[in-house]
Amino acid sequence: MRPVAVLCGVGSYLPPTAVSNDDLSQRLDTTDEWILTRTGIANRFFASRGTATSDLAVSAAERALKCAEVDGVDAVVLATTTPDRPCPATAPVVAAKLGLSGVAAFDVGAVCTGFLYALSAAAGLIATETAERVLVIGADTYSTIVDPSNRSDAVIFGDGAGAVVLRAGTPGEPGAVGPFDLGSDGDHRDLITIRAGGSEQRLSGAEPRPEDHYFSMSGKKVFQQAIVQMAGSVRGLLRRAGLEIGQVDRMVGHQANQRILTRLADVLGLPEDRNIGNIREVGNTAGASIPIALDDGHRRGLLSTGDQVLLTAFGGGLTWGSALLTWPDLHHTDRIRS
Template identity: 40%
Template sequence: MLTPPSMNTHFILRGFGHYAPERVLTNADLEKIVETTDEWITSRTGIKERHIVAEGETSSDMGLQAARKALAAAGMDASDLTHIVFATFTPDYVIPSAACVLQEKLGIAGQVCLDVQAACSGFLYAMETARGYLALHPQSKILVVASEALTSRVNWEDRATCVLFGDAAGAAVLTNGDADETPRVVDIMLGADGALGDLLTVRGGGSAIAYKLGQAVGEEYFVEFLGREVFKHAVRHMTAISEALLAKHGLTKADVDVLIPHQANYRIIDAVGRKLEVPVERVFSNVDRYGNTSAASVPVALSEALDLGVIKPGHRVLVPTFGGGFTWGAMLLQF
């Protein structure tokens, strides 16, 4: 039975995990597919390679691998979970949800399962959803997964977009704990502006542009965006919400030990770091090896930064993100 809400909830991160498919697509490989060069891609995005799902490999398959690692790091079994929150805009199916598919693959049943769709901000939106469940039911044990088979929504004939994206999954286990336990989620702030939604879209397949039996698949079924406009709004909103979150907790930019922005491209990461006055050596980036993995980028980066020892006990970590919708957010973690 779930207990009544409590005012003494502390959001403790019990374990992280990440996964990327074995297949690696380099910039040199892309030169054979579309009119581009390694120099053009690297100079504009900082991306050198990205991971691509194998034939038949799905978002839930990747999520399963990341989830198993997070559960192992947490010292928990899947049967301990009470909720699965799955962030993605590339689920295996429209129905059933990716969370329900993952639940079955974990060999469990009965948990609350739901998907969250906020594009590249999906992990933070899912984490805030998990915090809401924990506030209501403090004994909950919640698996938060972000997984994107993003290359399934990439137009490989569009050199402006196909060079940017990769596939990956990240996961975290969130529970209640003691006030002094770490790592913990200090706070999350989120925002959105639907009036800007047309600047970054995957329109095909929704009720506004429905599927018709036998029709050809057009460009609207893949990622389309106006790069310069997205860049401008991404830097502005990621910076502003990060400053607001720090101010809310009486902190300054100098209090940030590690900055892990959404891994969209290196120009955005660098611009946000400079706006927040965080020295480059304290800004973590793995976009060169993964590309933009949408909702998965933040948990993959967090998990990898922990594995590499970039994040150490006592560190305060700031995680800003931005995605289609437009959506954005910032998360403050204490390790």
């Protein structure tokens, strides 16, 4: 029997600079009520000058390794839209900072679905016996790519990192990960994008506009697509697993907008109190949002050993995906933010 991936550690990190809605209202035409009503977000955290995405990733990884009570892994998979540099990948840098030089390390670029893509890739490394243990990280610093003067986007995103440790195990044990459902539709790439900086723009011969260097999103269309694609992915995943939605104990969705999470639960017929998340406190942390929410739920005692946990996400690409996870019996560690 081939081994399966088993989650054995989780950790997260939020940079020390908290930015409230009131703080943003000092420089943007907005209010705390406007932001909270439309997004469900009251606060977020921004990385400080001199900090890189790899630094956030390392801090989250250290906590996950401590939770798993292991010193090393055989591979590092990092999901990020905001790498330290366009080249090389950031995962090898993270591995080196963790003292893991020599292990396999690579980035996954699937925007806000990135963590689920990375989790699936890591599970594949374990299933093929390429690795015995894999560190999977989602880390993003969207404060570096969002136009600070754009009210629609600037109020949504925050920086942060989350990580899990996977080990080789058996399908029936607590912590087992899978199956997965992943999908994409590149015809809608313009709904969530940064137009400048890539080969398409550089080889076009046209000078980019200033706004082309920033992240942009078509909010209403993204909202609609997110519900449709995540709901379809979840239904397909549950059919494959032979489960009904009522057998799901907890759902951890990508924390893009609280209204999306509430609507998704309603469409799926899942009681809203089974949703786990902390978007109000941390905002949309992109590829880091699911592992951050998992760690927060673990530390608040909202996840019990044996719980059937549904993970689902939607992001630029377009990309989407879902996965099932049987919650393990994890060692508790104190939350450290800075």
